[in-house]
Amino acid sequence: MLDLRSLAVGYRNTRGTVLSGIDLAAAPGDFICILGRNGSGKSTLMRTIAGLQTSLDGVVLLDGEGVASMRPATRARRIAVVLTERQFNPGLRVEDVIALARQPFTSWRGGLTDDDRAAIADAVAATGVEPFLRRFFTDVSDGERQRVMIARAVAQTPRLLVLDEITAFLDLPSRMEIMALLRSQAKQKRQVVLLSSHDLDLSLQLADSVWLLDGAGGFSVGTPEALSESGSIGRAFDTEAIRFSPSQGRFEITTSVP
Amino acid sequence: MAARVSTSGAALLASLGALSLLTLTYGQIALPLADTVGALTGTQSSDLARQIVLEIRLPRVAAAIVAGAALGMAGVLMQALFRNPVADAWSLGLLAGGQLGVALTVTAAAFAGPAAVSFLTFFEGPSITLAAATGVAIAALAMLALGRRVGAITLLVIGLMLGFTSQGLTSVLLHFAARAGGRVYGGWRDASFAGVAPSALAWLSLPILIGACVAVATAKPLSSLLLGETYARSLGVKVTSLRYAVLAATVLLVAPVVAFCGPVSFVGLIAPHFARALAGTARILPLLPLAALGGALLALAGDAIVHAPWEQHFLHLNAILAIVGAPVVILILIFSPAVRQWR
Numbered sequence: 001m002l003d004l005r006s007l008a009v010g011y012r013n014t015r016g017t018v019l020s021g022i023d024l025a026a027a028p029g030d031f032i033c034i035l036g037r038n039g040s041g042k043s044t045l046m047r048t049i050a051g052l053q054t055s056l057d058g059v060v061l062l063d064g065e066g067v068a069s070m071r072p073a074t075r076a077r078r079i080a081v082v083l084t085e086r087q088f089n090p091g092l093r094v095e096d097v098i099a100l101a102r103q104p105f106t107s108w109r110g111g112l113t114d115d116d117r118a119a120i121a122d123a124v125a126a127t128g129v130e131p132f133l134r135r136f137f138t139d140v141s142d143g144e145r146q147r148v149m150i151a152r153a154v155a156q157t158p159r160l161l162v163l164d165e166i167t168a169f170l171d172l173p174s175r176m177e178i179m180a181l182l183r184s185q186a187k188q189k190r191q192v193v194l195l196s197s198h199d200l201d202l203s204l205q206l207a208d209s210v211w212l213l214d215g216a217g218g219f220s221v222g223t224p225e226a227l228s229e230s231g232s233i234g235r236a237f238d239t240e241a242i243r244f245s246p247s248q249g250r251f252e253i254t255t256s257v258p
Numbered sequence: 259m260a261a262r263v264s265t266s267g268a269a270l271l272a273s274l275g276a277l278s279l280l281t282l283t284y285g286q287i288a289l290p291l292a293d294t295v296g297a298l299t300g301t302q303s304s305d306l307a308r309q310i311v312l313e314i315r316l317p318r319v320a321a322a323i324v325a326g327a328a329l330g331m332a333g334v335l336m337q338a339l340f341r342n343p344v345a346d347a348w349s350l351g352l353l354a355g356g357q358l359g360v361a362l363t364v365t366a367a368a369f370a371g372p373a374a375v376s377f378l379t380f381f382e383g384p385s386i387t388l389a390a391a392t393g394v395a396i397a398a399l400a401m402l403a404l405g406r407r408v409g410a411i412t413l414l415v416i417g418l419m420l421g422f423t424s425q426g427l428t429s430v431l432l433h434f435a436a437r438a439g440g441r442v443y444g445g446w447r448d449a450s451f452a453g454v455a456p457s458a459l460a461w462l463s464l465p466i467l468i469g470a471c472v473a474v475a476t477a478k479p480l481s482s483l484l485l486g487e488t489y490a491r492s493l494g495v496k497v498t499s500l501r502y503a504v505l506a507a508t509v510l511l512v513a514p515v516v517a518f519c520g521p522v523s524f525v526g527l528i529a530p531h532f533a534r535a536l537a538g539t540a541r542i543l544p545l546l547p548l549a550a551l552g553g554a555l556l557a558l559a560g561d562a563i564v565h566a567p568w569e570q571h572f573l574h575l576n577a578i579l580a581i582v583g584a585p586v587v588i589l590i591l592i593f594s595p596a597v598r599q600w601r
Contacts, residue, residue, distance in 0.1 A: 050492065052488060052491055052492060071494075072491070072494040072495070072496055073494040074494075075494065076492060076493050076494030077494075079492070080492065081488075081489070081492045083488060083489070085486065085488060091534045091539070091540035092484055092485075092540045093538075093539065093540075096539055096540060096541060097485065100481060100482055100484075100485060100493065101493070103478060103479075103481070103482055103493050103494070104493055104494045106478070108475070108478060109477075109478065109543060110477070110478040110481060110541070110543060156493075
């Protein structure tokens with residue numbers, strides 16, 4: 001469903017090409033985690049896949065159609081994004097934020113039909129944001145805010161859901177809940193869910209497939225088990241102080257800590 | 259929510275109607291309500307009453323309503339576009355920019371000679387509006403470029419300072435224009451609705467009407483922009499063209515007000531906050547009519563106080579608006595969570 005064909009991502013300035021020669025595919029229902037250290041190109045790759053940034057070379061195809069050449073309105077019906085960037089929203093209530101997800105589907109006035117309301121109710125129920133629907137978006141906590149933005153993305157009923165480091169501000173139980181929620185979304189709605197994360201443990205437990213960026217322009221793809229056994233994860237993340245242990249599925253401190 | 263919007267809209271409309279009628283009855287000469295209504299409907303026989311109501315008071319009341327509505331809608335657009343709760347045409351220097359545009363045009367005509375002055379006087383409506391529009395547009399583009407680099411409060415301060423600069427320059431220019439024999443827009447440096455001639459009402463209203471249509475057309479994508487540029491793009495909004503459309507609507511709404519009524523302060527800043535409080539939402543489409551009605555009511559109330567039967571005619575519109583408006587802005591600066599994030 002999602003195909004990346006000889007894709008090169010990056011910037012047409014001094015930062016230049018970040019990743020190139022990417023040929024990957026994802027099928028409906030895939031829950032994919034993109035892992036890599038800071039600066040390895042996760043966000044650039046995700047923004048390009050979501051059509052928010054043009055590719056330097058190659059194409060991103062969603063259901064056989066080029067994401068870059070889609071009409072913005074069409075793309076908005078098929079791809080939803082959640083980002084870490086925080087914006088201030090004067091006077092927006094949580095319910096307004098979620099309802100904005102339906103804009104690609106509404107008439108010029110933006111009025112909601114029964115279908116739109118059903119999609120919103122569905123997303124609200126799935127993400128558990130019901131208790132703070134009437135509160136101002138600026139007044140909810142970091143964790144709640146991320147939940148709201150996920151509810152908004154779910155309400156957009158996309159084919160592809162792109163989420164960039166959304167769990168960064170959350171505590172461990174919330175992170176687990178949200179990852180599990182996104183995985184079940186992928187399975188139930190037959191969507192492709194693409195999530196970048198620093199959360200190695202959880203990603204390796206829940207992902208169907210991991211796209212691993214090594215930070216030097218290279219990447220490897222496979223199931224979590226295959227990647228940890230082949231040592232790819234170790235190569236991407238190991239430093240002098242820590243080492244990934246394939247047998248344990250987690251990092252170990254190599255030097256003795258006083 | 260829809261019910262809330264229509265109820266508040268109806269209440270505002272009723273208040274506006276009542277206040278208009280009240281404003282038409284009083285002034286230097288008090289007229290009984292029956293005479294006023296008679297003059298309006300054409301059933302009144304007294305020529306004096308008709309002259310006072312239709313030729314003196316009605317144009318002023320109509321100008322206050324139209325200009326107030328325009329400023330209210332422009333405030334909604336600008337607060338959403340700049341994502342800044344204290345943005346409006348006055349606070350970000352657009353009105354002063356428009357004044358400067360008019361002053362430059364008048365001065366240029368004065369120095370070009372009597373032919374240019376009489377041309378300008380003959381085509382007063384369109385030419386003054388066009389001159390104001392140029393100034394407003396330049397100020398708006400400058401603030402938009404700045405708005406992406408600085409925080410909300412910094413932008414406000416810069417807007418006010420640029421406004422003072424433009425007003426200073428306007429003063430100087432008009433002085434030279436007067437010496438060169440051009441028409442001096444005396445009293446125009448202070449805002450007033452009284453100077454709008456009946457014939458000028460069309461020139462005031464037409465661009466505002468077009469601007470209101472553009473504003474309504476941009477309302478839906480502008481609502482998405484409240485989430486920030488990237489999210490708006492992910493919702494299918496073409497952000498750059500939206501910015502220009504909103505800017506065009508703002509210029510169309512604001513320029514005629516500057517040209518005919520001067521720099522009316524605070525109305526555009528406060529009306530959107532009233533509208534949001536009444537509507538219980540920040541979505542743009544329901545806010546536009548409420549902010550228009552609220553702005554009209556505020557402008558007319560200010561005008562009603564100025565033209566109340568005082569012993570001496572001593573009050574300026576902007577003085578009244580500042581007494582009401584400035585404390586509201588201070589409250590917004592202290593309590594708005596949106597502002598707190600930017601401090």
